[in-house]
Amino acid sequence: MNYINIDFQVNNNIAFVTLSRPEKHNAIDMTTFNELNHVIKRIDKDTSIRAVIVSGKGEDFCSGIDVKSLFKSPQKAIRLLLKCLPGHSNNAQKVSTGWRKLAVPVIFAIQGRCWGAGMQIAFGGDFRIATPDASMSIMEAKWGLIPDMGGTLALRELVRLDIAKELAMTAKIISGEEALNLGLLTKVSPDPLQAATKLANDISQFSPDSVSACKKLYNKSWWGSARSALARETLYQIKVLFGKNYKIKSYNQTHDKTKQKPFKARMKW
Structure with a gap:
């Protein structure tokens, strides 16, 4: 458009x-x-x-x-x-x-x-x-x-x-x-x-999944109950851990700059 x-x-x-x-x-x-x-x-x-x-x-x-x-x-x-x-x-x-x-x-x-x-x-x-x-x-x-x-x-x-x-x-x-x-x-x-x-x-140097999860976590939890915030922390972390970008970030941390892998598109929330 x-x-x-x-x-x-x-x-x-x-x-x-x-x-x-x-x-x-x-x-x-x-x-x-x-x-x-x-x-x-x-x-x-x-x-x-x-x-x-x-x-x-x-x-x-x-x-x-x-x-x-x-x-x-x-x-x-x-x-x-x-x-x-x-x-x-x-x-x-x-x-x-x-x-x-x-x-x-x-x-x-x-x-x-x-x-x-x-x-x-x-x-x-x-x-x-x-x-x-x-x-x-x-x-x-x-x-x-x-x-x-x-x-x-x-x-x-x-x-x-x-x-x-x-x-x-x-x-x-x-x-x-x-x-x-x-x-x-x-x-x-x-x-x-x-x-x-x-x-x-x-x-942008960090995992797009962890970045988007942080935004969602804080926007939803900043004024909510402690119970809800703690629940979201756990649920979002599990989703991030099973995402492709967490594996890429882990790989890049153990390899030199010449072997770095680009991140995938961010996951949908």
């Missing part, structure tokens, strides 16, 4: 997803919502992909919702909010929650403005790297709205409740350095895309 508002390519088993609407500061319109949801499904089906890097073209990662474009058709905007069951993600929430559900690590590289919808999308990543002077905000209060794109799932894991409330109630704009101190970012870097690529390559 050819995309209009995003670029997508896979290099060395790393998927690069780039918001590509720099003339609009990568503001999110209906086409972008649809394309992001499509590319998430595409990545999920490709078991050869080892990591995902999401970035934005131009001076800003994403300035938020393209309000003028989106509300030209109120019916389309309303369709974003519809869902079959209250506890499931709608199409607006999937552009954040969809990254969390992928079996591979997702890294966001952020520069310039990361406001509103941009912030909600980035909350879906496993890692967020931004420039020290990036401009970040949960901006929805400015429009008399609440954050409703699924970022709440990550926000409750990253910061104290009072900090989350302050950011959401005031639409406060903070720098990358401030976001790092609050726990919203993994790290800051003058070149987030380069740092994200290095992290993706570092992770």
